[in-house]
Structure formats: C-alpha cells, structure tokens
Amino acid sequence: MGVIKTLTAELRNKLERTIIRARDFAEAGAKSALESLAVHHYEPFSHMPPEDRRLRNHLRARARQLGARQDKYGSLEIYHLIQECAYEHWHRMLFARFLAENGLLIEPESGVAISLDECKELAEGEGLDLWTLASRFAQQMLPQIFRPDDPILLVAFAHEHQLRLENELSGLETDIFTASDALGWVYQFWQAKRKKEVNDSGIKIGADELPAVTQLFTEPYMVEFLIHNTLGAWH
Numbered sequence: 001m002g003v004i005k006t007l008t009a010e011l012r013n014k015l016e017r018t019i020i021r022a023r024d025f026a027e028a029g030a031k032s033a034l035e036s037l038a039v040h041h042y043e044p045f046s047h048m049p050p051e052d053r054r055l056r057n058h059l060r061a062r063a064r065q066l067g068a069r070q071d072k073y074g075s076l077e078i079y080h081l082i083q084e085c086a087y088e089h090w091h092r093m094l095f096a097r098f099l100a101e102n103g104l105l106i107e108p109e110s111g112v113a114i115s116l117d118e119c120k121e122l123a124e125g126e127g128l129d130l131w132t133l134a135s136r137f138a139q140q141m142l143p144q145i146f147r148p149d150d151p152i153l154l155v156a157f158a159h160e161h162q163l164r165l166e167n168e169l170s171g172l173e174t175d176i177f178t179a180s181d182a183l184g185w186v187y188q189f190w191q192a193k194r195k196k197e198v199n200d201s202g203i204k205i206g207a208d209e210l211p212a213v214t215q216l217f218t219e220p221y222m223v224e225f226l227i228h229n230t231l232g233a234w235h
Contacts, residue, residue, distance in 0.1 A: 026086035029161030042074030058151035101177035
C-alpha cells in the first residue's frame with residue numbers, strides 16, 4: 001500500500017484557478033451549443049436535421065424538469081440547463097482523467113487499463129471523439145456519472161470551447177489526480193463562485209438560487225462513490 005498523498009498548497013491553488021476558469025468556459029460552451037440547437041427558441045430552426053430536433057425535445061424536457069419557465073409564445077428559459085450541461089461536460093472529462101491517471105480507465109474487451117492518449121487513438125479509429133469513448137469505458141465502473149443515454153452529454157460543444165476545456169485539463173499535473181483529497185476540492189471549487197454570488201446577493205433564496213445551494217448537498221455522492229469504490233482501493 002502506497003503512501004496516501006494530499007494536495008500541496010501550490011497544487012490546490014492551481015486546481016482552484018483551473019476549475020474557476022473551466023466553469024466559465026464550460027458555461028459559455030453550453031450556452032452556445034444549446035442555443036445552436038434552438039432549445040431556448042419557440043420552434044426548431046428550419047435547417048435542423050431530425051436527430052437534432054429530437055435532441056432539442058429531450059433537452060427542453062430536461063430544462064422543464066429543472067424548473068425552466070416557458071412564455072406564452074413557447075420560448076424557454078435555459079439558465080439552469082446551461083449550468084447542468086456545463087457541469088456534466090467538464091466533470092465527464094475530469095473524472096475520465098482521474099480514472100486514467102489511477103490506472104482505472106479500462107478498455108472492456110481486453111480488460112486492460114489505458115491512458116487518455118491510447119483512448120484517443122482508439123476513438124479516432126472508431127470515428128468518435130475522445131470523451132465519448134472514454135465515457136463508454138468509464139461507464140462500466142461509474143454508471144451514475146457516465147450515463148450514456150444522458151441527452152446533455154449528446155450536446156456537442158463548438159471546437160473552440162471544447163479546446164479551452166481540454167487545455168485547462170491538460171495543464172493539471174498528474175500529482176493532482178493521485179492525491180487523496182483532490183476530488184473533494186474539485187467539488188468545492190466548482191461551487192465556490194456561484195455560492196458566493198448567492199450569499200453576497202442578500203436576496204431571499206428563490207427558484208433561481210436553489211440549484212447552487214442544493215447541489216452542495218446532493219452531488220457529493222459522486223465524490224464518495226469514486227473514492228470508496230475505485231480510487232480508495234488503490235491507496
């Protein structure tokens with residue numbers, strides 16, 4: 001059994017800065033992608049193919065589940081959907097790297113652990129992007145995080161937005177992903193900016209503010225699951 005490492009102050013600060021930037025990039029990417037699918041619009045854009053129209057319907061249903069309001073003309077408010085889309089896209093990437101750096105991203109046919117670079121090669125051979133294939137492999141171990149039928153993860157970010165997220169992820173040192181306390185910090189850093197905005201506003205908590213607060217209590221199961229069922233077994 002190896003020595004359990006925790007993040008140094010330097011690495012923790014770098015992780016915090018990275019995640020704060022990543023959230024801004026992810027939300028910009030989510031907003032652009034969802035609007036390009038006319039999720040907010042009262043009707044699909046005329047040029048949209050049938051598969052995009054079906055995805056739009058699923059996404060509008062998800063937005064309503066998140067409390068989105070629709071006006072009398074059919075336009076839909078997608079603020080909460082943008083937040084959820086950003087959260088899922090970034091954390092799919094982040095958790096895939098956590099698995100890969102700990103030898104837990106398993107190629108199912110061979111049963112062998114692979115790196116993200118190896119996964120990218122396999123993805124290119126199948127005509128897929130890296131994160132779609134990594135999600136399929138990771139779904140075997142973490143089905144609650146990597147849900148293959150989740151319409152939000154079928155949303156494709158524009159290349160420039162995706163590249164920004166990938167650059168942020170690749171800029172993080174391997175030691176961050178093998179530290180025992182990193183996942184807990186990941187969650188806190190993602191929520192920190194929005195939580196501060198809610199608290200600083202001094203406004204009574206309402207529907208628009210609830211997700212930022214309630215997520216603090218509903219999402220940590222992801223962290224606990226990953227620590228106790230995967231990474232924890234390797235320390």
